[in-house]
Amino acid sequence: MRHRYSVFFLPLHILADFFCLNAAFVLAYNVKFGSVSAVAEPPYATLWLVFNLVWLVIAIILKPYNFPRQLFKIDHLLKKQAMVIGVHVAAIAVYWVFTQAYYYSRDHLFYTYILFFLLGAAYRIGGLLFLREYRARGYNNRRYVVVGYGKLSKTITRFYDIHPEMGFRFCGFFDHSSSENRLALKGGYEDLATYIRDNQIDCVYCCLPYIDNTYLRQIVDNADDLDYQVKLLVDFRGFLSRGTSVEYHDFLPVLNLSSQILEDFRVNALKRAFDILFSLGVIVLGSPIFVAVALATRLSSKGPIFYAQERVGREGIPFTIYKFRSMYVNSEKAGPSLSQGLQDNRITPWGRFMRRTRLDELPQFFNVLKGDMSVVGPRPERQYFIDQIVEIAPEYRDLLKVKPGITSIGQVKFGYAANVDEMVKRLRFDLLYPERRSFGLDIWIIVQTVRVMMQGRGQ
Incomplete structure (x- = not known):
């Protein structure tokens, strides 16, 4: 079965956050009041329920658990966690003011969010370290091929070779055969669809400097039927910088390179x-x-x-x-x-x-x-x-x-x-x-x- 364990990552992530949220709520109550015997009784039972409902709504609307593997890093995870907790704090504040529930302890709320962040950060860091080691050992990998052989195509394979923790497994180059690339190719364009189907390829990187638009269209059209992602590699190196911005003229994206020199x-x-x-x-x-x-x-x-x-x-x-x-x-x-x-x-x-x-x-x-x-x-x-x-x-x-x-x-x-x-x-x-x-x-x-x-x- 293809990626039989990956489907569990999202529900486990959601359940872990709900566990951390509820554990933080109860622990904070104990820190503030010295006991948890009344935490499930009014008025805190209502606040406890609102806490969970608000987090559920945030998870559905903001989708904070959707991370591509390239961004599955500690800083991104913690930034997203802090952002979502901030939204939760704002929602609870609105609820507090709207219901005039001023009898809730501010200290309890403060302790809850501090503990929630610490517990969530701990399991995120631990889970990330486990996943990195797990993927570096060859498990939970995504198979990819590169269409178009040249300097740019070798750059993406070098990147994933240096970062085995991302879990991408290279399966070959595809291009028109020539005396220069024959030994490096897995096959030609005519072999690509069959190879993707037989080897359960997850991602196809297309190098625009080396691939004809006709073949690119075929690769995109086949993506739904063969269940793979298509990603484009465009060689902007040498004239793009962190100061580059994108301007939209209606629906047309335009790259602004004027900040390069500065x-x-x-x-x-x-x-x-x-x-x-x-x-x-x-x-x-x-x-x-x-x-x-x-x-x-x-x-x-x-x-x-x-x-x-x-x-x-x-x-x-x-x-x-x-x-x-x-x-x-x-x-x-x-x-x-x-x-x-x-x-x-x-x-x-x-x-x-x-x-x-x-x-x-x-x-x-x-x-x-x-x-x-x-x-x-x-x-x-x-x-x-x-x-x-x-x-x-x-x-x-x-x-x-x-x-x-x-x-x-x-x-x-x-x-x-x-x-x-x-x-x-x-x-x-x-x-x-x-x-x-x-x-x-x-x-x-x-x-x-x-x-x-x-x-x-x-x-």
Whole structure:
């Protein structure tokens, strides 16, 4: 049976809220009056009944339990819960004034809503954590296919690969077969309907840059008969921003992109100001650490204290990056090569410690002050390796839209890469940054980086 357990989620959610509401009402009565013996007697019996009826009406009208999986997150759940409780408070206030029931205890009402929110939040958080783990293990999944093969179509599969807790299982690409995509396809357009029926596909993502309108119409027309959802993927990346708005001319939606430049300016100005202040703080307050690391580097092995190398920055512009030297001199005399991890015999014993704690990266704060780098951003690479990465993953070019950084999502989640294949794997994390960059995300990445440094888990 298809999704045999999913049908229980909605009634369980509703029943759980009614249990929390009634438990909160009774517990609040006990807190206020020291006993629950009279809670089911007038006048509180009437208020108790009104509480439940109002919540039922709100649930029917506002439908607070309808969440797509992509929005099934703690913040969305708690915001919706708080909003619905606010509506309930307003309705009870109207009832109170209309019936002139001023004999009800304000303290009781206050305690009821506080307990209701806490109980509801507790079961929502617990249920969400359970569902995430349950879906990450392969249960309660939604099967999906992608119609139209290209860069955009691989973006949606990468997103669900990174978020297995959402419970989406990829079942294949469908498109016209060619020499470039033949090995990646599950089938062509003529095979799609049969595959959907035989494999009980729940969702079909259609990539508008790669699909003809005629086939799109067929997919939409078949959706009711084969019981699947159709979702459109349109590649607006590169010119849409959070400042973009939608204007409606009668029934015609029009995208307003005029706030793009202003929004980009605000983000970049705030980020640059933070980079300068943060880097100055690290350099000034951490100067004793800089001196100690420099002395240890100089005394631990022959060679210079600093290591300089050309890297590729924003818009493909090369710059010189600085590090504390962690390898023996002339380690790359045979040509460019990546570190093979902490067991690489080119790394000095002191260098291994610096790499585990990321202390070798400290001189890059001077790169940040110069404007070549940012505190947070995808790690810069050498042109020699970029050429190899682009052959495998052309989307790497998206990282060149932002300044490279000292630390990144890829550095936190993956670490250093020992070969081009690992660089491509790390890429799937770093590609999240250009589209989602924000001050809050930067702070989160910095905190995670400090944690890695303190635990000595750098590779």
